[in-house]
Amino acid sequence: MSLDLLAHLKALSAAPGLSGYEASARSVIRPVWERLSDEVHEDRVGTLWAVRRGRGPEPRPRLMLAAHMDAIGMIVTRREGEFLRTASIGGIDPRVLPGQLVTVHGREDVPGVIALPPPFLLPKARRDNVAALGELLIDTGLPARRLAQLAQTGDLVSLAQPPLELMGELLAAKSLDNRASVAALSVCLEALQGRPHDWDVLAVATVQEEITFLGAATAAFSLRPDLAVAVDVTFGSDSNTREFSHRTQALGGGPALGLGPNIHSGLHAAFKTCASRAEIPYTVEPMPAGSGTDAVPIQISRAGIPTMLVSIPLRNMHTPVEVVALKDIARTGRLLAEFAASQLDGNFLRALSLD
Amino acid sequence: MPKKDARKSPPARPAAHPPLGDLELLRSLSNTAAVSGDEGAVRKLVLEAIGPHVDEVKVDTLGNVLAVKRAARGRQPPRLLLAAHMDEVGLMIVDHDSDGGLRFEVVGGVSDRVLLGKAVIVGPRRQPGVIGAAPIHLLSGDRLETVVRSGQMRIDLGAGSQEAARRQVAVGERATFATEFSVLEGAVRGKALDDRLGCTTLIGLLRGGPYPVELHAAFTVQEEVGLRGARVAGYAVEPDAAIALDCTPSNDLPDSRGRENTQYNARLGHGAVIYLADAHTISDSRLVAFLCRTAEAAGLPYQIRQPGGGGTDAGAIQQTRAGVPVVSVSVPARYLHTPAALARIEDWENTIRLLQLTLEQFDRRILKK
Numbered sequence: 001m002s003l004d005l006l007a008h009l010k011a012l013s014a015a016p017g018l019s020g021y022e023a024s025a026r027s028v029i030r031p032v033w034e035r036l037s038d039e040v041h042e043d044r045v046g047t048l049w050a051v052r053r054g055r056g057p058e059p060r061p062r063l064m065l066a067a068h069m070d071a072i073g074m075i076v077t078r079r080e081g082e083f084l085r086t087a088s089i090g091g092i093d094p095r096v097l098p099g100q101l102v103t104v105h106g107r108e109d110v111p112g113v114i115a116l117p118p119p120f121l122l123p124k125a126r127r128d129n130v131a132a133l134g135e136l137l138i139d140t141g142l143p144a145r146r147l148a149q150l151a152q153t154g155d156l157v158s159l160a161q162p163p164l165e166l167m168g169e170l171l172a173a174k175s176l177d178n179r180a181s182v183a184a185l186s187v188c189l190e191a192l193q194g195r196p197h198d199w200d201v202l203a204v205a206t207v208q209e210e211i212t213f214l215g216a217a218t219a220a221f222s223l224r225p226d227l228a229v230a231v232d233v234t235f236g237s238d239s240n241t242r243e244f245s246h247r248t249q250a251l252g253g254g255p256a257l258g259l260g261p262n263i264h265s266g267l268h269a270a271f272k273t274c275a276s277r278a279e280i281p282y283t284v285e286p287m288p289a290g291s292g293t294d295a296v297p298i299q300i301s302r303a304g305i306p307t308m309l310v311s312i313p314l315r316n317m318h319t320p321v322e323v324v325a326l327k328d329i330a331r332t333g334r335l336l337a338e339f340a341a342s343q344l345d346g347n348f349l350r351a352l353s354l355d
Numbered sequence: 356m357p358k359k360d361a362r363k364s365p366p367a368r369p370a371a372h373p374p375l376g377d378l379e380l381l382r383s384l385s386n387t388a389a390v391s392g393d394e395g396a397v398r399k400l401v402l403e404a405i406g407p408h409v410d411e412v413k414v415d416t417l418g419n420v421l422a423v424k425r426a427a428r429g430r431q432p433p434r435l436l437l438a439a440h441m442d443e444v445g446l447m448i449v450d451h452d453s454d455g456g457l458r459f460e461v462v463g464g465v466s467d468r469v470l471l472g473k474a475v476i477v478g479p480r481r482q483p484g485v486i487g488a489a490p491i492h493l494l495s496g497d498r499l500e501t502v503v504r505s506g507q508m509r510i511d512l513g514a515g516s517q518e519a520a521r522r523q524v525a526v527g528e529r530a531t532f533a534t535e536f537s538v539l540e541g542a543v544r545g546k547a548l549d550d551r552l553g554c555t556t557l558i559g560l561l562r563g564g565p566y567p568v569e570l571h572a573a574f575t576v577q578e579e580v581g582l583r584g585a586r587v588a589g590y591a592v593e594p595d596a597a598i599a600l601d602c603t604p605s606n607d608l609p610d611s612r613g614r615e616n617t618q619y620n621a622r623l624g625h626g627a628v629i630y631l632a633d634a635h636t637i638s639d640s641r642l643v644a645f646l647c648r649t650a651e652a653a654g655l656p657y658q659i660r661q662p663g664g665g666g667t668d669a670g671a672i673q674q675t676r677a678g679v680p681v682v683s684v685s686v687p688a689r690y691l692h693t694p695a696a697l698a699r700i701e702d703w704e705n706t707i708r709l710l711q712l713t714l715e716q717f718d719r720r721i722l723k724k
Contacts (some may be wrong), residue, residue, distance in 0.1 A: 096472025
């Protein structure tokens with residue numbers, strides 16, 4: 001049974017899995033990874049990791065591939081009659097919220113919509129500007145008494161925009177940051193089914209990246225990888241990002257290989273070589289300081305881990321209509337598998353150099 | 356044993372009863388695209404739905420559907436016109452960018468604030484697209500607080516090039532929000548409830564009867580861009596009286612500063628909304644009194660819309676020929692002209708019931724008082 005990437009991605013997108021509450025995402029990933037790996041474990045903070053054992057002699061070096069599975073969303077702070085007020089979990093963009101479909105995960109899942117109150121109900125300063133999340137309301141259509149039975153402070157609210165298949169094998173959906181990268185890890189595990197590799201390959205779906213990078217930091221500590229690759233999404237180019245063209249990558253251009261202080265320069269070079277040999281298109285993404293990804297805590301775990309960052313271009317980041325190219329996901333997964341299978345031998349670590 | 360959930364178990368949902376309003380018809384009408392001036396798809400559904408239930412039906416030069424259901428009895432029954440508009444607010448594609456992005460202009464009253472980051476369906480091929488937004492990570496300060504104007508937005512079909520976009524979508528085609536209609540607990544959520552709720556109500560009334568009135572039904576076009584269909588329908592029908600069936604904004608949300616909301620316009624859960632005055636019309640006081648009397652006698656909840664701005668087809672019909680006594684009856688609904696409007700089924704049913712009684716009890720003498 002081969003992996004149906006589009007169906008897998010849609011299932012991953014549909015799972016709420018907000019930061020700190022990743023169970024629903026985990027339960028989509030687990031059965032797929034169980035089929036594609038030797039062991040699957042869950043750690044004490046909720047990170048899911050799968051091992052594909054290598055064929056090299058023990059003790060085998062380990063490659064960690066980390067993609068965060070948590071998604072941004074909202075949490076109920078207060079009930080106000082027939083309405084709910086919320087705070088954000090992660091970097092919600094209030095500009096795109098009015099009119100979005102949501103699901104309130106109360107006593108049962110309750111569908112709703114994000115309401116922008118009419119201007120006369122907003123403070124004067126907000127009437128011509130973007131309303132902050134605190135001024136928006138969640139409306140389920142329920143009368144106050146019924147709402148009180150179903151929802152309360154602390155309930156999670158996830159975006160509920162269904163996916164749309166665009167032209168050119170692009171998918172628009174919620175939470176593709178970072179479920180697209182989780183799907184790329186699934187592609188990698190599947191590709192390794194037919195590719196012998198010396199090292200152990202660990203696919204890791206981390207938690208709480210959008211808040212504190214918790215899962216990546218703790219997984220890097222406990223799994224003690226010899227090398228790590230964080231897989232995340234990066235800004236896709238389009239008309240909205242034209243003025244930021246130096247910070248965007250084209251959809252369909254293949255994975256973006258991070259380059260900067262957060263990235264081990266020798267690993268970066270190895271990935272470029274690997275991509276060229278496998279004829280996988282890629283772009284180079286310069287990152288002058290940090291990267292804002294799981295690569296940050298992984299790099300400084302314990303005594304330091306040589307870390308690489310591979311990113312999938314994605315438009316409209318942190319909106320319910322994030323857009324990715326399926327082929328970029330497939331190429332990213334293939335590049336990771338290619339790297340594990342063709343580059344990582346008994347000498348790789350010794351030969352790995354910053355210069 | 357630790358308590359897993361300290362909350363009390365909720366009581367069972369209210370007992371279900373067969374709804375007065377046809378939810379499946381409303382679903383298909385809501386999901387169909389009919390931006391003002393391009394009402395063909397809804398017109399087709401309306402014609403199919405009313406065909407077996409009316410005595411005459413025609414489509415006029417603007418595209419209004421005009422139907423007649425003759426009276427049950429009487430030699431000169433009053434001619435009562437009920438109007439509901441078929442069109443919805445939306446977008447028109449006006450140009451293709453070199454990268455395949457679609458420029459659009461807004462048709463009717465759609466706020467820039469509800470467009471960003473939305474899924475849309477474009478043109479007769481129903482091509483899915485999204486209105487994209489620059490990621491907040493790249494924006495700073497004021498840019499995060501500033502409402503992006505529709506002129507800056509583009510619809511992204513994923514085309515990648517002007518040629519590819521042109522093959523799928525032509526200039527002049529319309530786009531609507533992609534929201535799929537859904538039935539929630541006691542409520543409906545969907546695009547274009549304004550005025551597919553009115554259309555569904557009117558279709559239901561035509562399926563019933565006959566009534567002691569000669570019922571003229573007008574499913575009008577171009578309400579959202581200036582009540583144009585209603586004007587010519589009113590002229591053609593020459594009714595004794597007319598009622599516009601529409602949706603009215605229920606602005607009954609809490610004030611974010613905690614003040615009392617005194618400008619709610621209409622409220623969900625308070626029944627049919629009867630208009631006294633809006634920007635275009637003073638309702639005929641005899642019709643208003645008759646509607647209120649009828650509701651009260653039947654024990655139906657109703658509410659008077661807070662007089663103010665806005666307008667319905669009644670405004671255009673009133674001014675046709677030598678003048679027509681008019682009133683509007685609306686279903687209260689929240690978030691009209693956004694991707695997802697919400698209305699309570701109970702309010703809709705109370706509105707339908709009031710209109711059924713109105714048709715059954717309407718009498719020429721009402722207008723003589």
